[in-house]
Amino acid sequence: MNWCEYPGWLVGSEVFQNYGCRMFSGLWMTLELVAISVTLGFVLAIGLAVARLYGPKWAQAAINGYTTFFRGTPLLCQLFLVYYGLGQFRVFWTDLGLWWFFREPFYCALLTFVINTAAYQAEILRGAIQSVPRGQFEGALALGLHRWATLRHVVMPQAMILALRPLGNELIVMIKSSAVASLVTLYDLMGATKLAFSRSFDLSIYLYAALIYLLLVEVVRRVWDRLELRLTRHMALR
Amino acid sequence: MLDKFALLGFGDGGWGLALLGGAAITISIALATLPFGLALGLLVALGKRSSNVVLRGLATGYTTVFRGVPELLTLYIIYFGLPLLVQESFRLLGASGTVALPPFVAGMVALGVVLSAFSSEVWVGALNAIPKGQREAAAALGLHKGQAFRLVVLPQLIRVALPGLGNNWMVLLKETSLVSVITLPDIMFITTRANVATKEPFLFFGAAMVIYFAFSLVSAWVVGRMEARANRGFAAFGGATR
Numbered sequence: 021m022n023w024c025e026y027p028g029w030l031v032g033s034e035v036f037q038n039y040g041c042r043m044f045s046g047l048w049m050t051l052e053l054v055a056i057s058v059t060l061g062f063v064l065a066i067g068l069a070v071a072r073l074y075g076p077k078w079a080q081a082a083i084n085g086y087t088t089f090f091r092g093t094p095l096l097c098q099l100f101l102v103y104y105g106l107g108q109f110r111v112f113w114t115d116l117g118l119w120w121f122f123r124e125p126f127y128c129a130l131l132t133f134v135i136n137t138a139a140y141q142a143e144i145l146r147g148a149i150q151s152v153p154r155g156q157f158e159g160a161l162a163l164g165l166h167r168w169a170t171l172r173h174v175v176m177p178q179a180m181i182l183a184l185r186p187l188g189n190e191l192i193v194m195i196k197s198s199a200v201a202s203l204v205t206l207y208d209l210m211g212a213t214k215l216a217f218s219r220s221f222d223l224s225i226y227l228y229a230a231l232i233y234l235l236l237v238e239v240v241r242r243v244w245d246r247l248e249l250r251l252t253r254h255m256a257l258r
Numbered sequence: 259m260l261d262k263f264a265l266l267g268f269g270d271g272g273w274g275l276a277l278l279g280g281a282a283i284t285i286s287i288a289l290a291t292l293p294f295g296l297a298l299g300l301l302v303a304l305g306k307r308s309s310n311v312v313l314r315g316l317a318t319g320y321t322t323v324f325r326g327v328p329e330l331l332t333l334y335i336i337y338f339g340l341p342l343l344v345q346e347s348f349r350l351l352g353a354s355g356t357v358a359l360p361p362f363v364a365g366m367v368a369l370g371v372v373l374s375a376f377s378s379e380v381w382v383g384a385l386n387a388i389p390k391g392q393r394e395a396a397a398a399l400g401l402h403k404g405q406a407f408r409l410v411v412l413p414q415l416i417r418v419a420l421p422g423l424g425n426n427w428m429v430l431l432k433e434t435s436l437v438s439v440i441t442l443p444d445i446m447f448i449t450t451r452a453n454v455a456t457k458e459p460f461l462f463f464g465a466a467m468v469i470y471f472a473f474s475l476v477s478a479w480v481v482g483r484m485e486a487r488a489n490r491g492f493a494a495f496g497g498a499t500r
Contacts, residue, residue, distance in 0.1 A: 092428075092474030093467045094435035096446060101467060104459035192326075199328035203439065210330060217334075223342060226335045230327045237326035 028228075035225045039216035046212030047232060053126075053198050053208060057133035058141075058191055064134065065141035070171065072146050083142065090139035096200045098136055103128040103204045129201040133194065140190050148183035149175060181252055188244035192237050199233075209233065265456055266465055273452045273462070280448035281469055287444065288431050291366050295373030295430070296423065302374055303381030317378070324375035329433050332372055337364040337440045365437035373430050380422030385411070387418045417488040424481035431473055445469055 021029065024044040028037030036043070072083040090098065106113075106122050113119040121127045152175050160170040202211035213229035216222075268274035305317030324332065341357045348357070388411050396406035438446035449462040456462070 089467075089471060092432075092478075093470045094432040094446070096435045096438075097463060097466050097470060100446070100450070101460070101463040104453060105463045106460070108458070108460050196326075196328040199330040200436070202330070210328065213331075214334075217338075223335075223339055226331060226339070230323075230331050230335065233328055233331065234323060234326040238322070 031228075033224060033228065035216055035220045035222040036228045038220070039212065039225065042207070042212040042215065043209060043229065043232070046207050046209040047236075049126075049206065050195070050198050050201075050208040050210075050236075053129060053133060053201060054191070054194050057130055057198075058137055058194055060134045061137035061141050062187075064138040065145050068138060068142035069145035069149060072142065073149060074167070074171075087139040087143050090136055091143065095132070095136050095197050096203065099129060099132045099200055099204060102132045102135075125201075125204040125206050129198075129204060129206060133198065136197075137190060137194055140193075141187065144183050144186045144190060145179065148179040148186075151182050152178045181255075184244075184248050184251065188241070188248070191244070192240060195237055195240065196233065262458060262461055265452075265458060265461060273448070273456075276448050276452070277445065277465065277469070280443060280445040281473075283442060284431075284434050284444040284470075285473070287362060287365055287369070287437060287442065288427075288434050290362075291369045291373060291430060291434075292427065294366065295370040295426075296377050298370060298374035299377030300381050302378035303385060306378065306382055307385060321375045321378055324372050329368070329372050330436050330439070333365065333368040333436055333440060336368040336371070337361070340364065340367065361437065361440045361442040364440055365434070365442050369430060369433055369437070372433070373426060376429070377423060377426045380419050380426060381415075383422065384415050384419035388414055417492075420481070420485050420488050424477075424485070427481065428474060428477060431477060432470065435470070 022041055024041040025037050026040070028035070028040045068083050068087070071079045072087075073080075075083070102122075103125055107128070110119060110122075113122050121131075156174055156178065157170060160174040165174065198208060199210035201208045202214055205211075207215065209229060209232060213225055216225045265271065265273055266277070302317045302320055305313045306321070308314055308317070337359060341359045344357045345355075348355070392410055392414070393406055396410040401409065434444060435446045438444050438450065441447065445466050449466040452462045453459040
């Protein structure tokens with residue numbers, strides 16, 4: 021018996037045992053999707069937030085439009101637009117040599133999630149940077165630090181602490197939202213569960229999937245709480 | 259190029275009417291879910307602040323579960339599971355037969371349950387923001403607990419909770435797109451069908467994006483107006499200058 025069949029065997033569920041391996045490889049795909057998209061989204065969001073606040077007027081307007089648009093439309097719709105919509109221009113992508121990317125549902129889901137989470141994270145970071153008291157900028161300027169140094173060494177460290185909690189929430193939202201990847205033929209945890217249900221007609225498999233998602237979210241939440249406690253230990257708030 | 263846009267129109271072979279119908283379904287399921295989800299959320303919030311340990315544990319467990327499980331999964335569990343549950347309970351009573359849940363009801367229950375879990379957090383925050391003296395003064399005036407809540411706390415609660423509830427509404431509006439997977443003919447369902455029929459996915463999913471975005475913009479405007487109205491008379495929130 022494989023290790024991935026044990027949980028199902030332990031709880032005495034035949035479906036969970038039979039589809040355990042598919043479910044755990046699905047869980048792995050969910051983790052991959054979320055980890056890669058949230059990390060890439062975070063890197064993008066830092067640039068977007070800074071440009072949104074200190075960039076030229078046209079960049080500010082463009083980024084504002086981008087975040088408003090992608091926060092105002094459903095992730096499912098964005099995913100279909102990328103996977104089916106962009107996939108429509110096959111000749112164009114082949115000419116560009118990018119068809120290998122838009123052909124794969126995994127890359128399409130990844131791209132959509134990055135675009136989506138970058139918009140949310142950029143707004144979180146913008147709010148956090150704006151919440152850093154003005155005096156911090158002025159103090160840094162008075163000390164002779166130039167703009168980038170102020171941003172990097174004075175403002176960002178404080179903004180990151182403020183952004184920590186909403187960023188953790190965004191991570192959890194992404195774990196949950198990533199389930200829509202199952203609707204573009206991907207076998208993430210949700211997709212594997214749907215497969216198991218369609219073959220066994222045993223509804224309990226959905227409950228086991230819910231339990232796995234719940235455990236995942238709870239673990240992330242607790243780890244994040246620890247992280248926050250550790251990163252704010254110098255602030256003597258608690 | 260132009261004849262492609264005719265596909266979105268109301269003429270022969272145009273999907274305009276179908277899209278409008280889908281938009282109406284999206285709006286109606288969101289509006290139908292809202293009161294149910296908010297009321298349930300308030301109940302859960304009261305449970306979380308209750309002095310009864312069991313009630314508090316139940317309310318906290320409820321929010322933990324429905325905030326942690328993907329909405330799509332909740333939707334499937336309710337759509338497939340609820341009829342089974344009803345069937346089983348009927349069987350225990352001696353009746354037989356199969357029960358099917360209309361997709362609209364299943365979607366409403368699933369989205370409402372998720373909304374109640376999220377809005378209960380907002381309600382708790384707002385309840386905590388109402389000074390204790392308000393309840394005490396109400397008690398001193400001889401109002402009993404129910405009256406104090408309905409006449410004194412609730413009117414003040416709305417103002418404090420409105421920004422958070424507005425957020426909940428925006429999330430709900432976007433989550434309605436998921437009900438297309440249980441065959442409710444909302445915007446996503448119609449555009450998916452149009453895609454199959456016309457092989458123009460970019461046009462149709464682009465149109466769906468525009469419709470959802472328009473709904474979001476209108477919602478943001480309405481919520482803003484409601485907040486401004488709730489804050490009239492509160493100088494600190496820009497109410498007095500109006």
